[in-house]
Amino acid sequence: MDSTQSFKFFNRGPSPVARFIFFALISLLLLFIDARYKHLESIRYVLALPIQPLQRLASGMATQPGAWWDQFSGYVDSQGNLINENTQLRQQHTVDSNKLLELQVLQTENTQLRKLFDLAQHEDFPMLMAEIVYVERDIFKRKVFVDKGSQKNVVAGQVVMDETGVVGQVTRVYPWLSEITLITDKDHAVPVQVLRTGLRAVVFGSGDISNLALRYMPISSDVQVGDVLVTSGIDGTYPPGLPVAKVTQIERDPAYPFAHIVCTPLAGVDQQRQLMIISGLHKIPELPSESAPVANIKIKKPKRSKQ
Amino acid sequence: MNEQYSNDQEFLLPATTTFIVLSMFAGLMLNWLPWQGLWLALRPDFAGLVLLYWCTHKPHRVGIGIAWLVGILADVADSSLFGQHALSYSLLAFGGILLHRRIQMFDVRDQPLQIFPLLLLSYAVFAAIHWLMRGSISWEYFLGSLSSALIWVPLSILLQTMRRSRSNPNEL
Numbered sequence: 122m123d124s125t126q127s128f129k130f131f132n133r134g135p136s137p138v139a140r141f142i143f144f145a146l147i148s149l150l151l152l153f154i155d156a157r158y159k160h161l162e163s164i165r166y167v168l169a170l171p172i173q174p175l176q177r178l179a180s181g182m183a184t185q186p187g188a189w190w191d192q193f194s195g196y197v198d199s200q201g202n203l204i205n206e207n208t209q210l211r212q213q214h215t216v217d218s219n220k221l222l223e224l225q226v227l228q229t230e231n232t233q234l235r236k237l238f239d240l241a242q243h244e245d246f247p248m249l250m251a252e253i254v255y256v257e258r259d260i261f262k263r264k265v266f267v268d269k270g271s272q273k274n275v276v277a278g279q280v281v282m283d284e285t286g287v288v289g290q291v292t293r294v295y296p297w298l299s300e301i302t303l304i305t306d307k308d309h310a311v312p313v314q315v316l317r318t319g320l321r322a323v324v325f326g327s328g329d330i331s332n333l334a335l336r337y338m339p340i341s342s343d344v345q346v347g348d349v350l351v352t353s354g355i356d357g358t359y360p361p362g363l364p365v366a367k368v369t370q371i372e373r374d375p376a377y378p379f380a381h382i383v384c385t386p387l388a389g390v391d392q393q394r395q396l397m398i399i400s401g402l403h404k405i406p407e408l409p410s411e412s413a414p415v416a417n418i419k420i421k422k423p424k425r426s427k428q
Numbered sequence: 429m430n431e432q433y434s435n436d437q438e439f440l441l442p443a444t445t446t447f448i449v450l451s452m453f454a455g456l457m458l459n460w461l462p463w464q465g466l467w468l469a470l471r472p473d474f475a476g477l478v479l480l481y482w483c484t485h486k487p488h489r490v491g492i493g494i495a496w497l498v499g500i501l502a503d504v505a506d507s508s509l510f511g512q513h514a515l516s517y518s519l520l521a522f523g524g525i526l527l528h529r530r531i532q533m534f535d536v537r538d539q540p541l542q543i544f545p546l547l548l549l550s551y552a553v554f555a556a557i558h559w560l561m562r563g564s565i566s567w568e569y570f571l572g573s574l575s576s577a578l579i580w581v582p583l584s585i586l587l588q589t590m591r592r593s594r595s596n597p598n599e600l
Contacts, residue, residue, distance in 0.1 A: 137492065141522040144496045148518060151511035156561055161510050168504040176505055179460035255462050261558050261566060264507070293507065300507055307564055328564060 162293075169295050180255040249273060249398040251281075254298065263306040263330065265289075267396060270297045278358055280399045286364040286387035287311065287352060288396055299398075303390050304365065305330050313350040313365050318343050321353055324366055324384060331390075333366050335382035340373045344382060360399065364388075440591045443486055451478050451587060452498060460505060469568040472576040474583075475502060476520055476550065480543060481584050483524030484531045495521030512557050520550040536584055544577040 135143070155161050251267035269275050271294045279291045281301050290309075293300040304311055307328035313335075314321055320343060324333045338344060348368040354361025366384035373380045455478035463471045475498055482490035499514030506513065523546040524531070531542050551573040559565045 137522055137525045140492045141518060144492050144518040145515060148496070148499075148511035148515035152509050152515070152557060155510040165504055165507075165510070168501070172501060172505050175457065176460045179457045180462040183461045255460075256464060261562065261564070261569070307562065328566075 166295060169298075173295065173298055177254055247400045249275070249400050251275075251299075251396050251398050253394050253396065261307075261328075263289075263303040263309075263326065263328065263390075264292075265301050265303065266298050267301060267398070268298065269398060270295045270299050272296050274400065275299045275398055276400075280359050280363070282363060282397045282399060283388045283393045283395070284397075285389065286366070287359065288386075288388045288390055288393070290358070291398065301396070304386060305333065305390055311359060311365055312353045312356045314353040314361075315344060316349040316351050317345070318348075320344065321355065322350070324350055331385055333384040333386055335368070335384055336379065338380050338382055339378070340375065340380045342380065344368060344371060344380070346371055349387070350384060440588070443482075443489065443591055445489075447591070448482055448486070448490060451482075451590075452494075454478070456498070456501060456505070459502065466568075469571050470575050471572055472579040473547070473551075473572060474579075476517060476547070477576055477580060477583050478587070479517060480520055480524045480546065480580075481587055483521045484528040484543075487525045487528045490521070491525060492518050492521045509557065509561060512554060515557065516550040516554040519553055520546055523549065536581055536588075539584070540577040540580045543580055544573065547573040547576050 134140075151161070249269055251269040254266045254268045256265045267281075275291055275294050277291050277294050277299075281288045281291060287304060289301045289303040289306070291299050292302045302309055303326070304324075305326045305328070307326055309326040311324050312321070313324045322335050322338060324335050327334050335344070335350070346368055349364060350366045350368070352359040352361055352363045352365055364387045366386050368382060369385045370383040371380060372382075452475065455475035458474035459471070479490065479495050479498060483495070495517040496514045499512075499517035500510070502508075502513035502517070503510050524543075527542070527546070531539055534542055548570070551570055555565055555569055
């Protein structure tokens with residue numbers, strides 16, 4: 122190597138083996154702390170501050186040519202297409218406004234009925250539009266990053282939707298970004314209800330982008346292909362009544378205690394760019410202490426409480 | 429082979445710290461491009477390759493400590509566990525430093541075969557940690573080590589070219 126390096130021969134510090142062992146031990150220690158405790162989150166935020174603008178720059182550089190092309194093709198789009206689209210949109214608008222009227226009537230009726238039954242009112246959830254900035258580059262995980270963070274009062278645990286259903290949950294919040302774990306992330310659980318029968322269950326992500334699994338359902342359970350699953354709201358994280366998935370395949374094999382039920386997410390989990398963060402969490406009463414076991418089982422373990 | 433090695437000695441500029449830092453930075457930026465789906469699985473680990481290049485060519489300038497730092501940056505960016513990339517990059521740098529004389533003996537076209545086991549090992553460490561923590565593993569992840577080994581040749585030729593002096597080499 123360089124001639125200057127031979128002069129340094131005797132003061133080169135510890136050998137590579139010693140250095141490697143040192144850094145490997147530090148890494149293992151960090152791994153342990155990060156996996157077990159939450160002490161390192163603040164360090165992560167600090168380090169993320171300079172890194173995240175760079176990441177956005179990198180993903181911006183890659184998507185910018187595409188955006189320019191879209192603009193360009195938008196300019197040269199023929200007028201006929203635009204007129205057609207306009208007509209379609211007008212028709213859609215008429216249909217929609219009719220439906221909206223219906224909805225308003227139903228809402229009023231519903232409020233009155235709820236008042237009659239003295240039920241807690243479902244509130245409208247304040248929504249926050251956010252745009253996906255980049256997707257996770259770790260092949261093992263199903264996560265995306267959106268461009269709204271703690272500066273816009275996003276809190277970890279909030280639910281993320283698109284216009285057709287639940288997409289995921291905010292799991293980590295940075296000042297200008299937040300990390301969203303998709304419902305298809307492996308073993309990510311969402312408490313749901315079958316819309317047709319009201320049966321409670323928990324739907325799990327499979328790690329595959331287009332599949333969810335309804336686990337721990339007995340073979341005799343009343344689930345059919347085409348059933349829509351909505352959030353049950355039992356966990357206090359997801360507001361009730363949001364569409365989550367549709368049952369696509371059921372295998373009832375008597376050799377196993379549980380049926381094998383595969384669902385497809387209703388939301389375009391991997392297709393959207395605009396997402397909505399639902400910022401008003403549904404308030405439920407505090408979890409009773411351990412001395413009240415009956416209520417405890419019902420709230421904490423919805424997956425076992427099916428009839 | 430030896431001849432080429434000594435040729436390199438004569439014609440290469442001393443690697444400045446700025447150049448090393450910039451190349452590392454470029455590697456990280458390439459890793460942070462929005463890769464998706466199959467491309468994500470096939471994505472070569474650019475940051476790891478640049479690290480390995482410096483560890484094999486300048487083992488006294490770039491060592492395990494720097495590899496560890498780059499790994500921490502990658503951990504924060506990928507929101508993986510702290511130390512996951514750091515450990516795999518440290519292992520990669522350690523292997524590179526141990527084998528740097530051996531790797532430099534080979535022509536650049538034969539080097540991918542030499543570095544592939546190192547890359548595979550560091551990928552395996554990363555996957556093993558993931559498997560320990562999350563209990564699942566996806567095998568297509570290891571395709572990345574293969575594509576990294578393939579892209580080693582153009583990458584190291586590129587870095588080597590950028591280290592060559594543009595003005596009169598006799599002034600050196």
